[in-house]
Structures are given as C-alpha cells and as structure tokens.
Amino acid sequence: MDGELPDIEFLFSAAVRFHQQGNLQRASELYDRVQSLDPLHVMSLNNQALIARAVGRLDLSLRMLQRALELEPENFEILANLGRVSLQNKQALEAEYYLQAALQLKPEDRKLRIYLAKAFHQQGRHVEASTLFDELLQQDSNNFDLLYALGTVSASEQNNEQALEYFYKALQIRPEDDQTREWISELSG
Helix, strand or coil, X not given: CCCCCCCHHHHHHHHHHHHHCCCHHHHXXXXXXXHHHCCCCHHHHHHHHHHHHHCCCHHHHHHHHHHHHHHCCCCHHHHHHHHHHHHHCCCHHHHHHHHHXXXXXXXXXXXXXXXXXXXXXXXXXXXXXXXXXXXXXXXXXXXXXXXXXXXXXXXXXXXXXXXXXXXHHHHXXXXXXXXXXXXXXXXXX
C-alpha cells in the first residue's frame, strides 16, 4: 500500500470474516481500525456493538448502537439490533420502540415480530404478546425460533405443560439444540 490509506472496505470485509468465524478479538481490532480511518462507518460501529453484546457488555453495545443510529436514523440493522439488545437488557419499552421502527422498514421480518412479542410479554402485555405469537404460529408452525420463544414464555408463566409441548416441537426441528434439551430436562424433572 506504499503510504496509501488502507482500503476501508477491505478492512471491514476482513473484520466481518473474522467476526463470522468467531474470532471476536481480531474482528474488534479491525473494526476499530476502520473506525479510526472513518469515524462515520456505521456498520463497523454496529458490528462492534454486536461483539460487545456477545461478550455481555450490553450497556456498551447500546451506547454504540445509539451512536450509529444518530448517524443513520433509518438503518434497519441498527434499529433491529437496538431492539434486540434493549430486550436482552430488560428494557422492554425501548425494545418495543426500536423494533416497531425497524418493522416499519421491513414489516415482513418474522424474527423481529417474535422479538416484539417478547417485548410485549416483558411489559406484562400478555394479550398483545399472545395475539402476535398466535398470528406468527398460524403463518409458520415449524419455526424453531418461534416455538422456542413460546416455550420460554409459557415456562415464565408457569405453564409447564404448554412449554414442554413447544420445546418438544422445537426439538423436532433442531434435535441438536442443547438449550431446548436443557429446558425440557428442567421442566420435566
């Protein structure tokens, strides 16, 4: 590169590859390098936030995503990630806000609608959560993520029989899923 600035998109692509391979340390270093060369590179900031989330630094993840959203307020990925991380951080109202905003951009996104139903559930809005879950289940009764979510919601409501039914259906779709097996074991014993 003889004195030239490194190609930012090349660095970003390399960071994404490391990220996808699970080498979060190297990916983070490269995302930092991209940010140092282009502080307005929103997707490197978004992906850094996902790494922060993966290592349990939810507050840092939220701050990074909010900074990215300031740069690109209509970015679907950022809005969706803000919704997911807010939900994981037990901020259900914020999660609902960001998920609704993301769904305005892509209303057909079923995974986000599952997260929205979870946000309703976290807020104690069980009727809205159940209605949305039922609607999603009618559209796709073999969706692992949906069945797993319904299992966890049913378990949190102490409806163990219903939870087990959902977890067994989920296990038929992904027999190798250890988390589903753990739920079944916990609820059965």
